[in-house]
Amino acid sequence: MDPLKKIILVILAISFMVFVTFFGRLPALRKTPVAWLYRLIWIHFPGLVLSIDQALTSGRVTRSLAWIYNRLMHDRHPTIVIFFVLIMAVSEYLYLPHIWPKISLSTKSTVVVTVFMPYLFLYLACSADPGYITRQNHAYHMSLYPYDHALFHPGNECRTCRFLKPPRSKHCDVCKRCIARADHHCVFINSCVGYGNHHWFLLLLLSTCVLTAYGGALGLYLLKAKIREQYPTWSLWPPKEMEFSRYFALLGWGLHGDIRMGASTLLALLTSPLIWALFIYTLFLIYCGTTTNESMKWTDYKEDMNDGYAFRRPLAPNRPRNLRLEPLCPRWPSSPEHIILATEDAQPPSYEKNYPGQGEWEHVWDLKTVENIYDMGFWHNLGDVFAANYTFGEGAGEPPAERRQRGRSLSTKAAYPQ
Ligand SMILES: [Zn+2]
Numbered sequence: 001m002d003p004l005k006k007i008i009l010v011i012l013a014i015s016f017m018v019f020v021t022f023f024g025r026l027p028a029l030r031k032t033p034v035a036w037l038y039r040l041i042w043i044h045f046p047g048l049v050l051s052i053d054q055a056l057t058s059g060r061v062t063r064s065l066a067w068i069y070n071r072l073m074h075d076r077h078p079t080i081v082i083f084f085v086l087i088m089a090v091s092e093y094l095y096l097p098h099i100w101p102k103i104s105l106s107t108k109s110t111v112v113v114t115v116f117m118p119y120l121f122l123y124l125a126c127s128a129d130p131g132y133i134t135r136q137n138h139a140y141h142m143s144l145y146p147y148d149h150a151l152f153h154p155g156n157e158c159r160t161c162r163f164l165k166p167p168r169s170k171h172c173d174v175c176k177r178c179i180a181r182a183d184h185h186c187v188f189i190n191s192c193v194g195y196g197n198h199h200w201f202l203l204l205l206l207s208t209c210v211l212t213a214y215g216g217a218l219g220l221y222l223l224k225a226k227i228r229e230q231y232p233t234w235s236l237w238p239p240k241e242m243e244f245s246r247y248f249a250l251l252g253w254g255l256h257g258d259i260r261m262g263a264s265t266l267l268a269l270l271t272s273p274l275i276w277a278l279f280i281y282t283l284f285l286i287y288c289g290t291t292t293n294e295s296m297k298w299t300d301y302k303e304d305m306n307d308g309y310a311f312r313r314p315l316a317p318n319r320p321r322n323l324r325l326e327p328l329c330p331r332w333p334s335s336p337e338h339i340i341l342a343t344e345d346a347q348p349p350s351y352e353k354n355y356p357g358q359g360e361w362e363h364v365w366d367l368k369t370v371e372n373i374y375d376m377g378f379w380h381n382l383g384d385v386f387a388a389n390y391t392f393g394e395g396a397g398e399p400p401a402e403r404r405q406r407g408r409s410l411s412t413k414a415a416y417p418q
Pocket residue numbers: 158159160161162170171172176177178
């Protein structure tokens with residue numbers, strides 16, 4: 001096999017593995033071959049290795065591997081960040097010297113900015129406080145968002161941090177702290193994505209999207225120019241009159257002279273759709289006014305609703321509340337109209353337990369009837385991601401019933417994957 005084919009195969013295999021690893025756990029793909037492959041690669045295959053090792057060495061090899069794996073996955077360490085930086089830096093080292101003499105001054109300045117941005121946003125996303133909740137700032141985080149009484153109920157304590165969990169927060173096992181408006185723990189930035197760095201994470205994704213798309217397009221453009229100097233009828237889209245074998249032979253000829261640049265271009269083109277998909281998904285969650293953590297919780301709720309385990313009853317706006325457990329949240333214009341609970345026996349929650357709200361419990365069968373109080377419309381949601389203590393302008397404080405008419409209920413946006 002010639003080196004070009006080997007490089008293409010290796011890049012394809014890496015891109016595919018990364019795709020399965022990242023997307024295999026998404027609720028949206030739960031019932032697709034991607035999730036099936038994810039389970040095969042990350043659950044069934046390790047399980048098989050484990051049982052073979054158990055039989056051969058009483059599990060000694062896997063115990064050592066597990067120790068390394070735990071260090072890698074459950075401790076904070078910069079291995080993946082270094083890997084990410086290396087992939088970018090090595091590709092740029094192979095690519096830039098080659099294209100530099102062939103591009104104009106204005107293209108050079110665009111290239112410099114495009115190359116620099118991902119490093120800047122990576123640094124900012126890694127180094128920013130993602131929203132660690134401490135005893136000192138706990139009161140502040142308690143007042144940032146109201147409890148929605150569906151995903152987040154007042155009065156729950158984090159057993160590790162030993163304080164009440166603020167609405168939208170989550171305890172991260174890797175960071176070993178509670179994170180405000182937690183999205184997910186990201187190994188590429190060796191930190192959580194949360195209230196303090198969500199905007200840097202979004203800009204990191206966007207700048208990497210631009211880098212790979214621009215790098216790929218520029219590489220293809222130069223490659224095309226080079227091949228056409230010798231073979232003027234060649235074009236990126238195979239010309240009708242040209243046989244495929246000749247098309248690929250000329251493409252191979254073009255790449256062979258500049259194998260380093262060709263490999264970097266190919267890597268950029270293959271990884272670009274993946275990063276764009278991740279960026280669009282992150283933006284979509286913001287459009288829905290939710291986080292990765294919350295979207296997973298809603299997906300579980302949806303299953304409970306389908307199975308008849310979810311109930312709700314009205315919450316009066318002027319209900320008495322314990323301000324120690326549920327402080328006022330003057331910043332947020334929306335508050336819950338119902339309490340929603342899932343029970344284990346498909347029977348309504350017990351009246352003895354003194355849950356908030358009044359009246360009869362009724363079944364919730366569908367997310368269509370549920371309002372997401374954290375969704376204030378795309379621009380406000382984006383404002384809340386970008387600005388600490390974001391304040392809502394006029395109109396955002398109108399009664400929830402009117403907001404709902406604008407389409408802020410959960411399923412009008414198909415916010416939660418089927
Ligand atoms: Zn905690």
